[in-house]
Amino acid sequence: MPKDHGIGASPKRREDIRFLTGAGNYTDDINIHGQAYVHFLRSDVAHGTINSIDASAAEAMEGVLKVFTAKDFEAVGGLPCGWQVTDRFGEAMQEPKHPILAEGKVRHVGDPIAAVVAETPEIARDAAEAIVVDIDELPAVVDMKAALAAGAPKVHDDLTSNLCYDWGFVEENKDAVDEAIKNAAHVTTLELTNNRLVANPMEPRVAIGDYSRGTDEHTLYTTSQNPHVIRLLMGAFVLGIPEHKLRVVAPDVGGGFGTKIFHYAEEAFVTFAAKVVNRPVKWTASRSEAFISDAHGRDHVTKIELALDADNNFVALRTDTHANMGAYLSTFAPSVPTWLHGTLMAGNYTTPLIYVNVKAVFTNTVPVDAYRGAGRPEATFQLERVVDKAARELGVDPAELRRQNFIKPEQFPYDTPVAVSYDTGNYHATLDTGLKMVDYANFEARAAESKARGKLRGIGLAHYIEACGIAPSNLVGQLGARAGLYESATVRVNATGSISVLTGSHSHGQGHETTFPQVIAEMIGIDESQVDIVHGDTSKTPMGMGTYGSRSIAVGGSAMFKAAEKVINKAKKIAAHLMEASEADIELADGQFSVAGTDKSVAWGDVCLAAYVPHNYPLEDLEPGLEETAFYDPSNFTYPSGAYFCEVEVDPDTGAIDILSFNAADDFGNVINPMIVEGQVHGGVAQGIGQAMLEHAAYDENGQLLSGSFMDYAMPRAADVPSFGVDHSCQTPCTHNPLGVKGCGEAGAIGSPPALVNAVIDALHRGGYPVEHIDMPLSPSRVWNAIQSVK
Amino acid sequence: MTEVKMTVNGREVSGDVEGRTLLSTFLRENLGLTGTHVGCDTSQCGACVVHVNGKAVKSCTMFAQEAAGADVATIEGQAGADGSLNTIQQAFQDYHGLQCGFCTPGMVMSAAALLKENPKPTEAEIRNYLEGNICRCTGYHNIVRAIMAASGQDVPAVAAE
Numbered sequence: 027m028p029k030d031h032g033i034g035a036s037p038k039r040r041e042d043i044r045f046l047t048g049a050g051n052y053t054d055d056i057n058i059h060g061q062a063y064v065h066f067l068r069s070d071v072a073h074g075t076i077n078s079i080d081a082s083a084a085e086a087m088e089g090v091l092k093v094f095t096a097k098d099f100e101a102v103g104g105l106p107c108g109w110q111v112t113d114r115f116g117e118a119m120q121e122p123k124h125p126i127l128a129e130g131k132v133r134h135v136g137d138p139i140a141a142v143v144a145e146t147p148e149i150a151r152d153a154a155e156a157i158v159v160d161i162d163e164l165p166a167v168v169d170m171k172a173a174l175a176a177g178a179p180k181v182h183d184d185l186t187s188n189l190c191y192d193w194g195f196v197e198e199n200k201d202a203v204d205e206a207i208k209n210a211a212h213v214t215t216l217e218l219t220n221n222r223l224v225a226n227p228m229e230p231r232v233a234i235g236d237y238s239r240g241t242d243e244h245t246l247y248t249t250s251q252n253p254h255v256i257r258l259l260m261g262a263f264v265l266g267i268p269e270h271k272l273r274v275v276a277p278d279v280g281g282g283f284g285t286k287i288f289h290y291a292e293e294a295f296v297t298f299a300a301k302v303v304n305r306p307v308k309w310t311a312s313r314s315e316a317f318i319s320d321a322h323g324r325d326h327v328t329k330i331e332l333a334l335d336a337d338n339n340f341v342a343l344r345t346d347t348h349a350n351m352g353a354y355l356s357t358f359a360p361s362v363p364t365w366l367h368g369t370l371m372a373g374n375y376t377t378p379l380i381y382v383n384v385k386a387v388f389t390n391t392v393p394v395d396a397y398r399g400a401g402r403p404e405a406t407f408q409l410e411r412v413v414d415k416a417a418r419e420l421g422v423d424p425a426e427l428r429r430q431n432f433i434k435p436e437q438f439p440y441d442t443p444v445a446v447s448y449d450t451g452n453y454h455a456t457l458d459t460g461l462k463m464v465d466y467a468n469f470e471a472r473a474a475e476s477k478a479r480g481k482l483r484g485i486g487l488a489h490y491i492e493a494c495g496i497a498p499s500n501l502v503g504q505l506g507a508r509a510g511l512y513e514s515a516t517v518r519v520n521a522t523g524s525i526s527v528l529t530g531s532h533s534h535g536q537g538h539e540t541t542f543p544q545v546i547a548e549m550i551g552i553d554e555s556q557v558d559i560v561h562g563d564t565s566k567t568p569m570g571m572g573t574y575g576s577r578s579i580a581v582g583g584s585a586m587f588k589a590a591e592k593v594i595n596k597a598k599k600i601a602a603h604l605m606e607a608s609e610a611d612i613e614l615a616d617g618q619f620s621v622a623g624t625d626k627s628v629a630w631g632d633v634c635l636a637a638y639v640p641h642n643y644p645l646e647d648l649e650p651g652l653e654e655t656a657f658y659d660p661s662n663f664t665y666p667s668g669a670y671f672c673e674v675e676v677d678p679d680t681g682a683i684d685i686l687s688f689n690a691a692d693d694f695g696n697v698i699n700p701m702i703v704e705g706q707v708h709g710g711v712a713q714g715i716g717q718a719m720l721e722h723a724a725y726d727e728n729g730q731l732l733s734g735s736f737m738d739y740a741m742p743r744a745a746d747v748p749s750f751g752v753d754h755s756c757q758t759p760c761t762h763n764p765l766g767v768k769g770c771g772e773a774g775a776i777g778s779p780p781a782l783v784n785a786v787i788d789a790l791h792r793g794g795y796p797v798e799h800i801d802m803p804l805s806p807s808r809v810w811n812a813i814q815s816v817k
Numbered sequence: 818m819t820e821v822k823m824t825v826n827g828r829e830v831s832g833d834v835e836g837r838t839l840l841s842t843f844l845r846e847n848l849g850l851t852g853t854h855v856g857c858d859t860s861q862c863g864a865c866v867v868h869v870n871g872k873a874v875k876s877c878t879m880f881a882q883e884a885a886g887a888d889v890a891t892i893e894g895q896a897g898a899d900g901s902l903n904t905i906q907q908a909f910q911d912y913h914g915l916q917c918g919f920c921t922p923g924m925v926m927s928a929a930a931l932l933k934e935n936p937k938p939t940e941a942e943i944r945n946y947l948e949g950n951i952c953r954c955t956g957y958h959n960i961v962r963a964i965m966a967a968s969g970q971d972v973p974a975v976a977a978e
Contacts, residue, residue: 042915045921046918047852048853048895048922052851055851228952229856229917280919281917313856314858537916710956712958713953735859741861744943745941
């Protein structure tokens, strides 16, 4: 019987009421009296020298308040990068300035050159068209290897080259890995591309700057996953505004998927400009603008080599990756291809020797940063593709080759050769669950049936590992992070026993307002309706690091748990006083404090009232009130894992792929709300299918984004994806956080692309077309051409 | 500026608009009905779907002046007078058919138009009908289930669970 409340139950989401009735409060729904509007004039060439900007006609237009250019930002810092990678030779990465508005050069299509602030959005847009910019177009670098070639045009003239860093991991293992590969019984090699994507949350970015001369306070309303991070980065590193004079509010946010983590120029601009023009300033991105100004995701080119011994045991792994940074370093860009990618290359396997080389490259394209999974999808894709290829080359079942090389349940905690230590997992269990879900045993009969209809049926498997619940601050500090990655929570008990939880986590679709109260309700034994969540406003919540890397429940939930523990411990002292009993004898269950072994009890609400009306209260020992804050810093990452299966039918005449089923067996540790967890997997899998079959941020050789709108960039639509099978019954609880939770936000997007590509390659092989690889997205034309290439 | 008048959610409304003012802009900026969302600028995403004279329309693809005299229904007018969710809204909550909520108004309005045309759609019919509504969060799985439930059909039968 499923639970109907508390941890493990699936109560309906309370936030849905406002979203279903049009009563949500998204940033663009906010209008401040007297607000002006900004329109950014953006570069339409990928690379060029700005000779002059003539804004006189624009400034003369009625309703224009001011035209801003780089000159207005001379006293202001550039956008900071939050992670410094150290290269193979011990040198810091090359870190160019990222100005608010382009200084002297434009470096990608979409780079903002000037900004018009005007009375209406229409006037601002019209005036931006009246600005005359004289640009000498320069040759653009788009392809990463071409960008590294001798004599290539430089994106940043003040850097030595377009190489941001050349990172090796684990550098000391390099020679041993080379030696093991040279001597191996079998080596499987694969070269592949992890296609560039655009996150495209359905709500485009919006920013509103407001300034009060009366109090010298700035407020920024922004579509952010982490308002405190924006306050710190923008206040301390860009504009020089101390925290107590800067409030950042991220109200209802319409999806993030990583791209709303970063501090963007538009946020700093509206905050700065609001003071200059002495009016609130609002910016709302169009979708076309989002395509050329939101940080993109992925864009890796990799060669991977897996070495096996004569018994098919993995003995070594070597990868060589080029990772596109785009034109500037977005907030966390350097960490994605390195510490979020290299550390995952062990996957679920006992491979003893691993070496990862990553060259991060500047190009004349939009900056690239974290997108759902961030580094981990790239790691999983190459690893699960090469394992599949190895199984085919060796003539063994791909599920069995994986099983043979899995870390065994009794080997946990398991130290990988790539720095991370997995606390728990049971890969055999998730694999077995997945095999049952897809009726693997009867696949051959289904394939025969498809064949009779002229179709090629294939089945693909991927078994992923993820490191999330990001992250131990002292560890990431050693690795170059310029931020701590703890989370905070205040549990504020009100006088009659209701509770407000102030959390540094931020919900932009994840349902915190429903799940977080489930935890508190379980701990105290009160109804969930007595608990509310406050998030997304730096003036209300303690400093927290926000939501990304599947960290909300694992890190933010743990902070809340710790704060609630403090509250309960204090409440027990009060209850002991009220019942004239020893504190050690006080028990809390179902919202009642009782004295063990007696029939004495006092209700939660009465204890809370006593805390705030302390007439009968141990004032000499205890302060009045009942409110506690905790900052939780995890001691390790969490490691969700799972088996993803995709079954497809390929039409050999057209190359079209029909997804017949998609099943996911995940181990997320303990699950707070199964309904929400399953929803996260559904969404992640759909994004992974989008990457594998549809989506591609394609640039031409001049640096023009060819797929710059929903007309050209193929977002997955309802008919592109099947209904999904999901299972999270394999639960190995996390050992180092108090809830035993691992996080579920990114898994779907990590496990699904290799499962789908493996299925298509399997179908082609079974149909007599020995295609070794097709780069994503697997469009019908790419599949058809691959078939023709082996005919 | 030209004055335009129409009926929105049963109420007579009017406002001054430019020729280029979109119906979505009129609803959001002139009337403050911010439940209608704008997620793209190429008529693809469907977050702005409203009903104009009973038909589902992308309000970003119609000028406010084209809707002069029309009867317009938006997400704000879907719940009962007492605030209770209608059948489709309730099904979206029951089946977790929304996450960030941004595409949701358009999804609900499109679903209403679908069920008016086709009271018992199959899963494939639902998926094909939603061609003009993009959701980035749910993978559509629970949206399909919600619409199936709202049409009074057996829901577990459509999901691979």
